[in-house]
Amino acid sequence: MKLKVKKINFAGNKRDVILSPEDALKIGQKAGERIIIKNIDAKSIEDKYWHAIVQIDYSNALVKPGEIGIFIDLLNEKEDLKEDSFVSVKPVEPPDSFTFVQKKIRGGKLTSEEITSIINDAVAGSLSKIDLAAFITAVSINGMDNDEITSLTIAEAKSGEIFDFGPNVFDKHSTGGVPGNKVSLIIVPIVAAAGLLIPKTSTRAITSPSGTADSMETLAPVSFNSDELKKIISKEKACIAWGGALDIAPADNILIEIERPLHMDPIGLMIPSILAKKLSMGVKKLVLDIPVGQGTKFPKVEDGHQFALRFKEIAKKVGIQAECALTLAHQPIGHTVGPAIEAMEALNLLIDYSAGPNSLIEKSTSLAGILLEMGGKAERGQGQTLAKEILRSGKAYEKMRGIIETQGGNPDIKPSDIKLGPYKKEFYSSKSGHITEVNNAIINKIAKAAGCPGSKTAGVELFKKQGARITEGDLIFRIYSDSQSKLKKAEKIYNSTGGPIILGGMMIERI
């Protein structure tokens, strides 16, 4: 059937086309089914034939019979495809990868070729979002064995650019879930100062108030293309960049776009998601921070332990030597949560070791220490001592200045140069006692209400943490926000929950 191309001035899914119900019936395809499109005017074979998923415009608002609606993104991409020209369309069966999705639904084990086919078609768009939702659900329910997870990792990595920085490339990653986890801003300069190559890419915050990329961006730009990144790394042997600007493991991003609204993060997809991006960055040795406890992906220590064993095994299969560290997650690392305020705390520590805070020093240097041991810079058991020395000596700060400068920031930036607020509100304890609990969930809620991570200057500061002795009237908590109304909302959460800092020795109820 020949149809006239109509431009849809809307950034929809590039692989969808819009047909009238009449034409869809004639072709015999329903919404969600597939057609092959042929544009005889195209010069290259990829531009001449492509598969598309049919969507139907029942309202006739967009396409009339005889027309095919094509999204502007695809029209921009395919130069030979012009509005008002004619293309011919015919139905096609779902791709082979569709039957592999069905195999996983039936509980079958997928071969490496089958997994590669699913990933390639996810990237090409010939598997729809609905197909991928079914695949992810099936993986959640039926699981994947180590062979399958390994194949998925490799297929995801191969879906994008793969860097090669030589045989000794180090990295650090966290499975997340603990607020204020700005350790990468300390670990990367320590490890690089010791002479190890560490091309750190991180995400922006997804569900948390701040990600490493968000914090780093208050010190220097973090968004680079592939060539820019290579130059930075060749100069500094390190970077702290945003992974999202690079074409690394795009297949993983496609799966994440479906997993996130489904609140699904099965191990069969979580391990490839981490490892594919590390493979893409040419990482050979990795330390994985696995926060365990309430609010993390591993509420029980035993789950974190099992995950670590499996992660190490699969990392080994894809050529990465991994060590895992289960870490405490019952309260924030350091005293700050929010993009700019975390950068400030990290910079403070890099400049002056005595500034602390202790939890940030301990966590950063223990993870950095593992990398130093893996890189042969320290004997087993001596890594943390060396990491502390590098941090205390100012060498890590010097390295951070280099990274900031090479990434295009001002190396002379001081903690006091970093803007916060400007609106703020302080909270004082109405009781005396010992802090028995710091509630992460309340901290995250307050920080997000205050504007994190969209506003970099928003954030919260805890003046005391678990175990500390508090006297009535002590300053215990501060909220920063970029807007008066957001600050009000954040305050409201503090007041209605009683705040994140819980004192022991207080009577809850007397009847």
Add this chain to the structure above:
Amino acid sequence: MKLKVKKINFAGNKRDVILSPEDALKIGQKAGERIIIKNIDAKSIEDKYWHAIVQIDYSNALVKPGEIGIFIDLLNEKEDLKEDSFVSVKPVEPPDSFTFVQKKIRGGKLTSEEITSIINDAVAGSLSKIDLAAFITAVSINGMDNDEITSLTIAEAKSGEIFDFGPNVFDKHSTGGVPGNKVSLIIVPIVAAAGLLIPKTSTRAITSPSGTADSMETLAPVSFNSDELKKIISKEKACIAWGGALDIAPADNILIEIERPLHMDPIGLMIPSILAKKLSMGVKKLVLDIPVGQGTKFPKVEDGHQFALRFKEIAKKVGIQAECALTLAHQPIGHTVGPAIEAMEALNLLIDYSAGPNSLIEKSTSLAGILLEMGGKAERGQGQTLAKEILRSGKAYEKMRGIIETQGGNPDIKPSDIKLGPYKKEFYSSKSGHITEVNNAIINKIAKAAGCPGSKTAGVELFKKQGARITEGDLIFRIYSDSQSKLKKAEKIYNSTGGPIILGGMMIERI
């Protein structure tokens, strides 16, 4: 956050709204996540607040920061919502039903309230297509028990209009998979002629070359609103209408829109899909035709048997007395496949019993006979005899004339008035022998290539069936098509496959 309404002139999912990446970040919601929208100018509470799913326009082609893209369908629906007016938006958590979807993914048993909540939110659009794909996949893998299936049936029925035609309402349904199954065109007039009320609604063809509604439409209109249908039924005690024009069990249609491209049809959804529509039509007694064998939903007789037992049990729970008949499906019923040509064959039989064909008489009267027995019109075991009498006597034809006339068709229509083709091609046997097999899949392929069901005049005719003796040169097959090029495609399939009629005693290969 306040955003300016921008009209998206595109018939997208009404529940989706389009934000700029900047605003989405500020609100803290990613694509696929939810916001609540408030339109202060709205008069009614439903128009003032509603939930929407965020889609993000990364290209900036559609919305700029500060704007919210709303699809034209929703703008047309919400009178108080004007382009360029301002609405305020804030993030919301997924609805409760989302956690019930997750429960099914984890393998839990859903309560009646939980299932009702999922169905209501599917209809309201607060569960996205991705959520529903996950639900359907989870039901496919984890199954549903009889309580759950019963709850789903009732929830689906309650999602739309429910007719009440009194305590004695009969119906017939088929699980499908056998070509040329025009039996409803014979059963309905027989049963109605016996004085039983049978408000038959059917679908158009989905994956097959013709559905009952497609065939009936060549004799009379089939698309009616609720009031028109009630009038027809009060006059004729019967109808043969298209269910799609009515608001019966809309929730089922929403699920089918996801199931179809996934090629999924789990029993947990198949039974509610059938029974919800029967409940909506006020049906109390039902005969279910279950074709078994290759190409049907039940390749093994035992699977059909188990399904029948389960179907009867759930039907009983929702107040429908059901009897099931496992039927042969190894070759077409009668000799014709295609919308108009099937109507012609059925009309021929109604007018002249001696015209046959035998398979159509046997299958129609055996199913009609069960309904006559259930309705007390015949003793157990005597239903088919009575059905044959009614058919042979011309009373069924008289009833069909009434139905055609009341539905707005010409009751005097003769088989020869029904248009076929106009293009056709005949095939003759190149060998002599007995027919050992008739291949349904090839018949369906040829009929669809010829234009079925989009073109009503397209179709195929088999002159001989299994067991018949063929002499070289006998006319065995004819294809009708509305276009020369489709006819050529259909011919090509015939020639490349050797056609659907397979003779025994032929040497396949001699080496």
